[in-house]
Amino acid sequence: MTETARSPHRTDHLLSVPKAIVRHGSHTLADVADLRIEPGRALTIVGESGSGKSVLAHALMGTLPTELTAEGSMSIGPTRFDLADRRGRRHLWGRELALLPQEPSLALDPTMRVRQQVAEGAYGWRPRDAAALRLADERLDHFGLANAGSAYPHTLSGGMAQRVAYAAATIGGASILIVDEPSKGLDANALELLARLLDDHLAQGGLLLMITHDLRLARRIGGTVMVMRAATVVESGPAEEVLTTPAHDYTRQLVAADPANWSFPWMRRATASASGAEPGVPALVSAHSIAKTYGDRTLFNDVDIEIRAGERWAITGPSGVGKTTLGNVLLRLTSADRGTVVHAPGTGDGRLQKLYQDPGLSFPRRVSLQRALRDVMRRYEVPEARVHALLAKVGLSPSILQRRPTEVSGGELQRIAIVRAMLPRPALLFADEATSRLDLASQQATMDILMSELDEIGCALLMVTHDRAMASAVADRQLSLEVQP
Amino acid sequence: MTTPLLEELAPAGPRRPRPIARRSAALGLLALAVFALVGPLVLADPAAQDLGRYLESPSLAEPLGRDDYGRSVLARLAHATRLSLVLAALCVATALVLGTAAGIASAWLGGWVDAALRAVSEAFVAIPALLVVLLVSALASGGSLWALYLGLALAQWVEYFRVVRARASLVLGSPAVEAAGLLRLGPVHIIRQHLWPDLRPLLTTLASLGMVTSILAMSTLGFVKVGLQPPRAELGLMITDAFPFYDVAPWMVIAPIGVLFLLTVCFLGLRTSKDA
Structure with a gap:
């Protein structure tokens, strides 16, 4: 039966x-x-x-x-x-x-x-x-x-x-x-x-x-x-x-809090710099006809991209299409199968930074945030006062650093990750779905904090997101990846 | 990242193992260590024979009696315990340092270093641990302490190597280490803040198990008469030597067995359960 x-x-x-x-x-x-x-x-x-x-x-x-x-x-x-x-x-x-x-x-x-x-x-x-x-x-x-x-x-x-x-x-x-x-x-x-x-x-x-x-x-x-x-x-x-x-x-x-309804001082209207590369601004990262294949699946082929100082790029596309991989290739965390990725001189010393989708995984798991950050502060000779000032800016008290990453909520941890990424005064920040796991209100608050910081130090942004509304609210240049046949 | 239902509540700290069990294990181990370290200094010479006091029963002056040569069983036991503890600690320390260093090198460098180390470790895994010890003992002159030490350490480093390599590759492949690389924090930071805190609980668990394995392996070899040779006082040897007199002097057999049992239980009770 x-x-x-x-x-x-x-x-x-x-x-x-x-x-x-x-x-x-x-x-x-x-x-x-x-x-x-x-x-x-x-x-x-x-x-x-x-x-x-x-x-x-x-x-x-x-x-x-x-x-x-x-x-x-x-x-x-x-x-x-x-x-x-x-x-x-x-x-x-x-x-x-x-x-x-x-x-x-x-x-x-x-x-x-x-x-x-x-x-x-x-x-x-x-x-x-x-x-x-x-x-x-x-x-x-x-x-x-x-x-x-x-x-x-x-x-x-x-x-x-x-x-x-x-x-x-x-x-x-x-x-x-x-x-x-x-x-x-x-x-x-x-x-x-x-x-x-x-x-x-x-x-x-x-x-x-x-x-x-x-x-x-x-x-x-x-x-x-x-x-x-x-x-x-x-x-x-x-x-x-x-x-x-x-x-x-x-x-x-x-x-x-819906990205489509956002309005912030750091937002540039797309008209400002819609087309053409501004001459005179050197490229931080330039990639020529790069391609990447996993097994028999081609993620992308012949992609050309030049990211200049202060630009805001968004890579969009459906999930699993290789957006994050493209970002990693641009930061040279993953190697491309073909093509070249050139970093401008002077970007070597920690001036390319990344924010992760899951901030919990981007901090050492078993030590306090204080200990994890201490080495960054020592490396870049950042006075403690600046860390505290940055923390205050993102609305956190310095005492939160006593905790371990597992003891802090995702939204708070992403803000601490932003503080950490700001310490070397980066020239380019790669935000890999950095807010996709936060609820709308925290997403809005986090993006506001991040973009205000970037705006202040003139750092370029490379954002990976599947949310087209957010991409158009934040970025002034977009690269859309489609599923390869 | 999951969103636990209790995200906004106080996060659960590391789960404490039953503190009473751990504390009593530590106390027991401390008592045994004091016995092993102080005993040989204050007790009689373990090799002093007195055939007139052949198989004397326990008394106040001689709590564990005397053996078939009239030697003090308590003094022999103290020496045997010291030998077991010191040799096991040396073996574990050597195996731990060797295995951890090789494991981290293998996970970090990859490539041919990893391939070579893995091949060597697999060769060791293929041979039973006791056989490794026996092979080394056979190469050295019979009953040498050095051969036993080298054999036990060689048999054990593989365990540390495999565990450390597996865990270290996970940690080194994590976004946290990638972020540290982007921040140009260097290898010292990665070892101190990423690898070591993650490996430490694993290593303490492995080391306490390793102490048990070494002590038992030593006494097993003594028991089958291929380890250390008489007249040296050794727990396994003491057990075999005392067997023929079990009917008349059972305390002679029970005393070393009791020490082995206590050592094993205390080391196992010492393990932390917070490395989940």
């Missing part, structure tokens, strides 16, 4: 949460009342990181870490569940209630092939279950991943991993889907594919709770939007209303 693909149950059930409170000790992480999710209409919770969005989602799912306590209740149709009881909802997982976790590429088992992994969620799964495997193939095929079944997760791009995780989460036919920060690290195309999957789920009468800090995705999915800040809901209503004419100050700030 075969198990046919179960489409989400067409329920007329509502999910309602009269009251939900999540605490860590005496500290309240989320305190929400009267939450209702109707079939076919998404509920999106937006807000900055640390506002309690994800904690709330896990409280509803029943997957909170044990240090956190939940109070309140939730009903699915006529059935009522106590949020404090973690076990009570376990039998719903996969069948009724499914969670698409953050960072799907980390949520997948790296040692298991995609097909087996997706099949595990099927109804009545047993090891080596042919019917479940067939169902998994069907689902993968449906999501345009027909060839990925026998692949291991590390070979997938972020967008593909996201869709595999989506297939694994929904194969059990759950009607209630909770999606946690699905847009992190995805480019526009992958995000659109995911949005279509979510649309399908809604069109089939499914219930959807989406947690995101990406207002564009929130707008795209529509439905109801709730804005959370510091554990409480500050505003809620239909998406088009809340996100275009926000009533609350905080929502207004959030909407303004």
Whole structure:
């Protein structure tokens, strides 16, 4: 007998949460009342990181870490569940209630092939279950991943991993889907594919709770939007209303943090220096017909680029197209297969710097930031006062340097990375998706800090980003990479 | 980078291993070390025979009795423990320095250095550790301390080399080291701030295990009579020598076994569990 693909149950059930409170000790992480999710209409919770969005989602799912306590209740149709009881909802997982976790590429088992992994969620799964495997193939095929079944997760791009995780989460036919920060690290195309999957789920009468800090995705999915800040809901209503004419100050700030709506003194209007190289300004980095190939995949071919002092370049393109590799080749961190990269004399002494996508990995892991920075200060004879002044400029107190990189949040650490990169007075800074993992508000604040600093010392910028809105807000020259045939 | 649910909460510090277990292990080890270092100075000569006091039972003056030559078992035990601890520490120190230096060189330089060092290490891995010690002992004159030391150190450096090489290549390939390279901070910075803090917990764990391995290997060789030769007091030798008298003088066998057991347990209890 075969198990046919179960489409989400067409329920007329509502999910309602009269009251939900999540605490860590005496500290309240989320305190929400009267939450209702109707079939076919998404509920999106937006807000900055640390506002309690994800904690709330896990409280509803029943997957909170044990240090956190939940109070309140939730009903699915006529059935009522106590949020404090973690076990009570376990039998719903996969069948009724499914969670698409953050960072799907980390949520997948790296040692298991995609097909087996997706099949595990099927109804009545047993090891080596042919019917479940067939169902998994069907689902993968449906999501345009027909060839990925026998692949291991590390070979997938972020967008593909996201869709595999989506297939694994929904194969059990759950009607209630909770999606946690699905847009992190995805480019526009992958995000659109995911949005279509979510649309399908809604069109089939499914219930959807989406947690995101990406207002564009929130707008795209529509439905109801709730804005959370510091554990409480500050505003809620239909998406088009809340996100275009926000009533609350905080929502207004959030909407303004979208790169498309930015306005800063350091921004140059594209008209200033749109075309042609200014004569007289020497090139810091010039590359001629460089090419790079990984295995049988050509990343780029015959690229010419000259970066002059003070210029702002953006390399854009879909993820996995080789943007970061191109940047690394320009900094000579990776060698090109063909072509030449020439650095101007005088750029050798630490005057080419880089900001990383994950700042946590760019500091020595087990020593305090103070110790890591001390060697930089000694190397470039920077007085301590200048470091403190820079820290004050980026809104951090010097005492934060006592901590290790793992004990500091991503946004703060990226600002410390900016301070570090400024110490050698660089001529060119390569920002590799430096803000793509931050929420919109921190992204805006971080870019403002970075660009003001660069503007002040006249440093050139080479930015890699998949966010075209940000590229056009920041850069005055763009290089767009396309997928090579 | 994942965004943990508890990002805004106090980050969990390094997980403390059960402190009572570690403290008692350290205390036990300290007691054994004092016994090994002070014992030989204050106790009787371990080689002094007194055939008239053949297999004397334990008494207040002689807590572990006397052996078949009338030698003081306590004095012999103190000498044997000192020999085990000092020789094991020397072997571990040598293997650690050699293995770590080779591992870092291999990961850092790559190319033919890496290929050559890996080939040598794989040759050592292919031979059982005890066989390496036996081979070296066979080349030297029988029962020489130097041969035992050299053999044990040679058998152990591979472990440090492999672990350090694997970890160091990860660390050296990380963006943090790339950033240090862009900042032109030099190799001293990379070793002091990147490699050493990352390797230290691994090395302490390996070293405490290595002490156990060396001590047990030494007594195993003594037990099968290919290691050190009598009349030298050695834990394994003491066990075999005492076996024929087990019925009449069980304390003679139990004493060295007890010391071996305590050494093993204390070294294992000393390991830190925060290197995750």
